[in-house]
Amino acid sequence: MVEGVVDSSLATAEEILNYAEEEFEKSLRTKDMLLYRNALDKAFLSMVVAVNSYVNRKLGITPKSHSERRSLLRKIDREDLRATYSDVMRTLHDEAFYDGVYDPEEARYAIALVKKMLEEFKKGS
Numbered sequence: 001m002v003e004g005v006v007d008s009s010l011a012t013a014e015e016i017l018n019y020a021e022e023e024f025e026k027s028l029r030t031k032d033m034l035l036y037r038n039a040l041d042k043a044f045l046s047m048v049v050a051v052n053s054y055v056n057r058k059l060g061i062t063p064k065s066h067s068e069r070r071s072l073l074r075k076i077d078r079e080d081l082r083a084t085y086s087d088v089m090r091t092l093h094d095e096a097f098y099d100g101v102y103d104p105e106e107a108r109y110a111i112a113l114v115k116k117m118l119e120e121f122k123k124g125s
Contacts (some may be wrong), residue, residue, distance in 0.1 A: 008121055009053035017046035017114060024111070028104055040107055041097035047088055047114045051081070054121050081117065088113050 002061045023039035026032070048069070056062045063069040066089060073082035093112040095101040 009049055009056075010118065011051070013046045013050040014118055014122075016042055016049060017118065019110070020046060024107065033100065033102065033109065036102065037097045037100060038057060040092040040110075043111050043114055044089060044092040044097070044108075047085065047117060050114075050118050050121055051085055054081075084113055 001025050019070035020039050020042035021076045023035055023042065024124060025077070027039055051073070052062050055069065056074070058076050059072060061072065063072055070086060073079070091103075093108055096107060102108050
């Protein structure tokens with residue numbers, strides 16, 4: 001993958017996360033559950049874009065599914081990232097977005113994990 005495309009993908013992931021955080025905070029102030037759910041799924045989308053960029057940089061493959069992302073992260077010996085991806089997917093995508101679980105503290109923690117992963121990828125790890 002071309003370095004500029006990686007940088008572009010990570011910039012996109014960061015932009016998505018910024019929007020997600022703004023919407024998340026607004027959802028807490030307004031008690032808007034639909035906005036809450038959408039904001040957290042957007043935060044998860046940020047992670048998907050970042051992980052796709054990372055895997056593509058390492059293997060030249062863009063994963064097409066959650067299962068493929070987890071499998072490829074394991075293949076490149078990044079069990080730590082695979083576990084984080086799975087945990088964040090469960091919290092933000094499955095529980096908050098699909099199931100409507102309202103847990104702002106857990107959501108903040110998951111968003112912090114996404115931020116940490118983005119920072120790692122931007123450093124070139």
